[in-house]
Amino acid sequence: MIARRRMVRNYDPDRPVPAPARDRLLRAAQRAPSAGFTQGTEFLVLESPADRETFWAATTPAVHEAPPEPPAPPAALASADQSTAIPAGRWLAGMRRAPLLVVCFSHRQAYADRYGEPDKHEDDIDTRWQVPYWHIDTGFTALMMLLDAVDQGLGACFFGVPTNRVGALRDAFGVPGGYTPVGVVSVGYPAPDHRPASLHRPRRGVADVAHLGHWSRR
Numbered sequence: 001m002i003a004r005r006r007m008v009r010n011y012d013p014d015r016p017v018p019a020p021a022r023d024r025l026l027r028a029a030q031r032a033p034s035a036g037f038t039q040g041t042e043f044l045v046l047e048s049p050a051d052r053e054t055f056w057a058a059t060t061p062a063v064h065e066a067p068p069e070p071p072a073p074p075a076a077l078a079s080a081d082q083s084t085a086i087p088a089g090r091w092l093a094g095m096r097r098a099p100l101l102v103v104c105f106s107h108r109q110a111y112a113d114r115y116g117e118p119d120k121h122e123d124d125i126d127t128r129w130q131v132p133y134w135h136i137d138t139g140f141t142a143l144m145m146l147l148d149a150v151d152q153g154l155g156a157c158f159f160g161v162p163t164n165r166v167g168a169l170r171d172a173f174g175v176p177g178g179y180t181p182v183g184v185v186s187v188g189y190p191a192p193d194h195r196p197a198s199l200h201r202p203r204r205g206v207a208d209v210a211h212l213g214h215w216s217r218r
């Protein structure tokens with residue numbers, strides 16, 4: 001399952017994700033590890049055509065501001081992964097066909113509360129933690145959904161919401177300020193898609209990334 005996982009950026013628009021499959025994905029997300037078992041991640045689940053349209057309208061440039069194809073990627077693509085470099089129109093057209101979007105939100109305050117409990121008693125998570133685990137844990141939930149999608153014969157892709165679109169996303173769906181949209185998992189039955197430029201990069205081998213016993217030894 002791990003070896004078969006890949007990001008899918010085009011979906012069969014005529015095959016919605018059945019409710020039991022959606023619920024299973026969300027249960028898989030709940031199986032993710034989290035610091036202190038805080039389970040601080042929350043999800044905005046968008047399925048109806050109207051809700052999905054609202055999402056895309058909030059998070060991508062309006063038609064009149066969209067750059068002419070092909071030079072620049074759409075804002076949603078540009079946010080985190082410019083190297084993917086699929087022409088803007090094609091990327092967005094495929095992604096808009098996803099019948100299910102799960103926006104994954106981290107919630108710092110849940111961790112502050114949890115780590116204030118007697119068994120933790122850690123009152124300074126912002127400076128004591130090398131990285132904000134609330135974001136990390138939210139990434140884990142997304143990965144659980146990406147993997148469960150493979151198991152269910154579904155396709156999925158993780159992508160970011162550009163910083164300058166987060167306000168519009170909050171306004172459109174009533175998301176409170178304490179919740180940060182770490183990324184979105186699009187889900188649906190896979191349709192043929194294009195190999196992104198990023199995948200022309202060779203996959204790094206274990207010897208490239210693993211240091212055996214000492215940083216100098218591979």
Ligand SMILES: Cc1cc2nc3c(=O)[nH]c(=O)nc-3n(C[C@H](O)[C@H](O)[C@H](O)COP(=O)(O)O)c2cc1C
Nearest residue numbers: 005006007076077079080081084158159160198199
């Ligand atoms: C943090 C993160 C952000 C990403 N952002 C995007 C994105 O905005 N658009 C996109 O098409 N893919 C995005 N991706 C997917 C990567 O391009 C993809 O994982 C990578 O090219 C390897 O391909 P694979 O996952 O299919 O093996 C993102 C992945 C991660 C982990």
